[in-house]
Amino acid sequence: MELSDWELVQKSQAGDRAAFQELVSRYHQKVYMVILGLMRNRDDAMEVAQETFFRAYQKLDRFQGDSSFYTWLYRIAVNLSIDAQRRQKRTPLEFRESVDGLLEKQNEVAKDPSADLANKQLREKLLDAINDLTPEHKAVIVLRTIEGLSYRDIGEILGCSEGTVMSRLHYARKKLQQKLRAWL
Amino acid sequence: MTGCENVRGFLGAFLDGELPPGESQSVERHVRQCPVCRSERERLDRLNTALREALGAGGEVAWDPFWRGLERRLEAKRRWPATMAEWLESAFAPAKLAWAIPLVLVALIGLLSLESVPPIGRRDRNSFAAVESINAYGQNVALFRDSETRTTVIWLEQNQEGQDEAPTTPEPSPAF
Numbered sequence: 001m002e003l004s005d006w007e008l009v010q011k012s013q014a015g016d017r018a019a020f021q022e023l024v025s026r027y028h029q030k031v032y033m034v035i036l037g038l039m040r041n042r043d044d045a046m047e048v049a050q051e052t053f054f055r056a057y058q059k060l061d062r063f064q065g066d067s068s069f070y071t072w073l074y075r076i077a078v079n080l081s082i083d084a085q086r087r088q089k090r091t092p093l094e095f096r097e098s099v100d101g102l103l104e105k106q107n108e109v110a111k112d113p114s115a116d117l118a119n120k121q122l123r124e125k126l127l128d129a130i131n132d133l134t135p136e137h138k139a140v141i142v143l144r145t146i147e148g149l150s151y152r153d154i155g156e157i158l159g160c161s162e163g164t165v166m167s168r169l170h171y172a173r174k175k176l177q178q179k180l181r182a183w184l
Numbered sequence: 185m186t187g188c189e190n191v192r193g194f195l196g197a198f199l200d201g202e203l204p205p206g207e208s209q210s211v212e213r214h215v216r217q218c219p220v221c222r223s224e225r226e227r228l229d230r231l232n233t234a235l236r237e238a239l240g241a242g243g244e245v246a247w248d249p250f251w252r253g254l255e256r257r258l259e260a261k262r263r264w265p266a267t268m269a270e271w272l273e274s275a276f277a278p279a280k281l282a283w284a285i286p287l288v289l290v291a292l293i294g295l296l297s298l299e300s301v302p303p304i305g306r307r308d309r310n311s312f313a314a315v316e317s318i319n320a321y322g323q324n325v326a327l328f329r330d331s332e333t334r335t336t337v338i339w340l341e342q343n344q345e346g347q348d349e350a351p352t353t354p355e356p357s358p359a360f
Contacts, residue, residue: 020258029243033243036243042245050254058261119237123241126234130235145235145236145240146240151200166202170196173231176231177227183234184227
């Protein structure tokens, strides 16, 4: 029978290395995707993902199970991503290159060239528009879109109320719609 | 919740399934009847789809470096307390401490004898200045020595008066 997150956390706290490895296995892909959504650079995202699990391991003794493990983990990931972004504000060129690389990789498996061009342009505009959002607005969009998390969970991760999450999402979507008026 | 503006404020939450059942039904009813709000709902749907496609890409990565790096860091963290304890134990074990006593004494004596370290209880600089006239050559020599910065300045200046008084036959050089 598969152990719950909380059971694995308790085993990890008791020094069971395999239990912590199982927790990392469960969440590393999801955590990486959330970080990538916030940072848009694969190398930086990988580095922050690794740092997230390392910090989680360091702080695991203090985790009492008041919230679910994944909201606690995402909180670490989001905070580290926002800090990293503020520290090393990437230039538009570097950002552009990372997006172009991503799009080229996707193009390799594309079938319809004209549809692909339109999709490519839309994605490019969308990623630009997301990048222009404030870290707080970007975080709600990413957590809702990638993880489909509830407003309650998002609020727990970001340390705000469900009402604030709803209002931030509304504002962020409105901003994105304004910037992509010609495309959507 | 009947006005278009009001409904549009909740369309996102409605599509996210985050509205209470009563409000959700009210929005649904309005959207079914109002073409403007219906079109707004479709736009929002398209935005959500585009967001999922754009943000969902990029997950295919090689995880080996991630696992290797994480394992290395975790292993270092696990080892650290044990390594530290071992070091403290070996360094401060009484039998092994004996060698450190003369070493510390020598280091202290060396430190105190350094010119740059001021004597304990006295913080003034050990420096002096002197000016000497060399009448025979019509020169003034000024000497300044500062022990703190380990600087010695020797200043040689032509003495106009001395030049006038200088004898025609040179005398032996004064000894310094």
